[in-house]
Amino acid sequence: MREMNEHGEKHWRERHSGRHHHGAKTFRRGRALEFLNRLRVKRDSLKQQLEQQALQEIKMILLGELKAIELVIDEYTAHFEIQENDEDTNN
Secondary structure (H helix, E strand, C coil): EECCCCCCCCCCCCCCCCCCCCCHHHHHHHHHHHHHHHHHHHHHHHHHHHHHHHHHHHHHHHHHHHHHHHHHHHHHHHHHCCCHHHHHHHC
């Protein structure tokens, strides 16, 4: 909404719609937690594939992928300083 100030100059007034706006840092942290969740889903999928008899021929490949994704998860949580309680607040 535009209004005039006492000098006749137009300026924008913030509207308060009742929503709480979080800053960019909070938004980025939320995105980081969402991505971490996707990595964990992939890790769980690899673990399930390891248990399937039909995939035993590629067990070594699956194990390598599992180790790699676990390393990425560890590095990611360290880089973004994510703790277990951070993840609980995102869900």
